[in-house]
Amino acid sequence: MSEHQETLSSTSASDLTPSAGATYGWGQELQDLLRGSAGSFLFGIPLLYTVEVWSIGSSASGPMLLAILGVTFVMVWLLTQTEGFRRTLSLRPAEALMESVEALSLGMVCAAIALIILRRINLDTPFTETLGKLVFEGVPFSLGVALARSTLSQPRQRDRRHVNSSRRFAAPDLFNLQDTLIDLDATLIGAIIIAFSIAPTEEVRLLSASLPPLWLLIVMAASLFSSYIIVFASGFGDRTERQQRGLLLSPVTETLMAYIVALAASVMMLIFFQQLSPSDPWQEWVGDAIVLTFPATIGGAAGRILI
Numbered sequence: 001m002s003e004h005q006e007t008l009s010s011t012s013a014s015d016l017t018p019s020a021g022a023t024y025g026w027g028q029e030l031q032d033l034l035r036g037s038a039g040s041f042l043f044g045i046p047l048l049y050t051v052e053v054w055s056i057g058s059s060a061s062g063p064m065l066l067a068i069l070g071v072t073f074v075m076v077w078l079l080t081q082t083e084g085f086r087r088t089l090s091l092r093p094a095e096a097l098m099e100s101v102e103a104l105s106l107g108m109v110c111a112a113i114a115l116i117i118l119r120r121i122n123l124d125t126p127f128t129e130t131l132g133k134l135v136f137e138g139v140p141f142s143l144g145v146a147l148a149r150s151t152l153s154q155p156r157q158r159d160r161r162h163v164n165s166s167r168r169f170a171a172p173d174l175f176n177l178q179d180t181l182i183d184l185d186a187t188l189i190g191a192i193i194i195a196f197s198i199a200p201t202e203e204v205r206l207l208s209a210s211l212p213p214l215w216l217l218i219v220m221a222a223s224l225f226s227s228y229i230i231v232f233a234s235g236f237g238d239r240t241e242r243q244q245r246g247l248l249l250s251p252v253t254e255t256l257m258a259y260i261v262a263l264a265a266s267v268m269m270l271i272f273f274q275q276l277s278p279s280d281p282w283q284e285w286v287g288d289a290i291v292l293t294f295p296a297t298i299g300g301a302a303g304r305i306l307i
Contacts, residue, residue, distance in 0.1 A: 031233070031234065032085060033106065034229055034233050034234040035085050035148050035149065035234040036085035036102075036103060036106050036145040036148050037106060037110050037145070037229065037234070038148060038226075038229055038230040038234040038301075039085060039144040039145055039146075039147055039148025039149075040106060040107050040110040040111075040141040040142070040144040040145045040148070041110060041114065041141070041144070041226055041230075041298050042144055042194075042230075042298055042299075042302050043140045043141065043143055043144025043147065044107070044110065044111060044114065044137065044138075044140040044141035044144050045114065045194065045294070045295040045298055046140075046194065046197065046198060046295065047137065047139075047140045048111075048114050048115070048118065048120075048137055048295075049198045049201060049203045049204065049207070049295065050201075050203065051202070051203055051206065053133075053136050053137060054120060054133055056132075056136060057129070057132035057133035057134070057135065057136035057137065058128075058129040058132050058133060059132070060132040060135070060136065065131065065132060065135045068135055068136065068139065069104075069135060072104065072138070072139050072142055072143075073100060073101075073104050075143060075146075076100045076103045076104050076107075076142050076143065076145070076146045077096065077097065077100040079143065079146035079147060080096050080099050080100045080103060080146055081096060082150075083146055083147055083148075083149060083150040085099075085103060085106075085145050085146065085148040085149055100146075103142055103145040103146045104138075104142045104145075106142075106145050107138050107139075107141035107142025107143070107144065107145045108134060108135075108138040108141070108142065110141045110144075110145075111134055111137040111138040111141040111142075112134055112138075114137070114141070115133060115134065115137060117218060117219060117222045117294075118207055118211075118219070118291075118294075119207075119210055119211055119215065120133060121133060121134070182307055183254070183258075183304050183307070184257070184258075184261055186300075186303035186304045186306070186307040187258045187261045187262065187300035187301075187303055187304055188261055188262075188265055188300070188303075189303050190299040190300045190301070190302050190303020190304070190306075191261065191262040191265045191266070191296035191297070191299045191300040191303070192265060192269070192296075192299070193299055193303070194295050194296060194298060194299025194300075194302070195262075195265070195266060195269060195292055195293075195295045195296035195299060196269060198292060198295055199266070199269035199270055199272070199273050199275065199292055200273035200275065204270070204275065204288050204291050204292050205275065205284075205288060207291045208284065208287035208288045208290075208291045209287070211287065211291070213283075216286070216287060216290045216291075219290050219291065219294055220259075220290055220293075222294065223259060223262075223290075223293055223294045223297040223298075224255055224256070224259055224297070226294075226297060226298050226301065227255050227258055227259060227297045227298070227300065227301040228251060228252075228255045230298065230301035230302060230305065231251075231254070231255070231301050231304055231305055232251045232255075258297065258300050258301065258304065259293070259297055261300060262293050262296040262297040262299075262300045263289060263290075263293045263296075265296055265300075266289050266292040266293045266296045267285075267289050269292065269296075270288055270289065270292060275288065276288060276289075
């Protein structure tokens with residue numbers, strides 16, 4: 001190997017495995033926070049659709065909430081020793097402690113955003129009820145932050161399974177079509193994995209009935225924004241590489257198409273579990289589908305970055 005190649009190799013390795021104490025700019029800091037937020041929503045959304053957690057959080061006492069926060073922090077701190085949401089692969093004890101505090105805080109913020117999006121808390125919600133729901137829902141969200149890097153940004157090989165050895169000789173358009181179908185398939189699989197256990201529950205209908213018609217637009221916007229953040233802004237995947245493969249060359253186009261796939265999958269799951277029927281009014285169809293598409297979209301985004 002030449003000296004030039006050795007230099008490039010060492011440079012690439014250092015970029016992939018930054019040392020402790022490396023200096024990050026504001027852009028890298030923002031990307032780290034977005035990465036943690038993405039993992040937070042992926043882990044926290046399923047438990048968000050659980051009426052029992054809402055009820056337990058509403059009636060929990062102050063000492064119990066403090067104990068839960070303490071246990072959650074210890075769990076996050078332990079995960080930060082080996083995982084974490086930053087790309088730094090080695091941390092000093094003080095840095096690990098600070099990242100644990102950040103992870104817990106970020107998880108609580110994400111949980112609050114999710115609760116507001118689904119109107120589980122609002123300006124009329126009593127403070128004690130708001131705090132209880134936030135603490136209980138914040139547990140999986142915070143753990144998701146701590147597990148973000150190891151779960152969604154592990155090294156991935158772009159050499160996919162070769163079903164037909166003649167694929168390398170295929171026309172460029174056919175090659176792009178196959179990559180596009182792979183992305184859509186991954187979106188569908190991820191949507192089903194995350195939303196399948198939520199679809200048969202009464203929480204979907206309960207949430208849909210509690211949301212004003214215009215608020216459904218906010219849920220749709222949150223779904224699209226979450227999908228974009230996970231795939232294109234969090235640093236889990238190579239944005240430039242994604243824009244060079246498949247027919248969905250634009251991040252906006254891919255995000256919209258993925259939402260349509262997740263929406264169709266949500267409707268099919270609701271029909272499969274007999275949560276929707278032809279006799280139901282169209283408003284219920286729209287509301288239930290949009291509410292379930294929120295977690296389905298997040299699952300679909302995770303599926304696309306893991307292929």
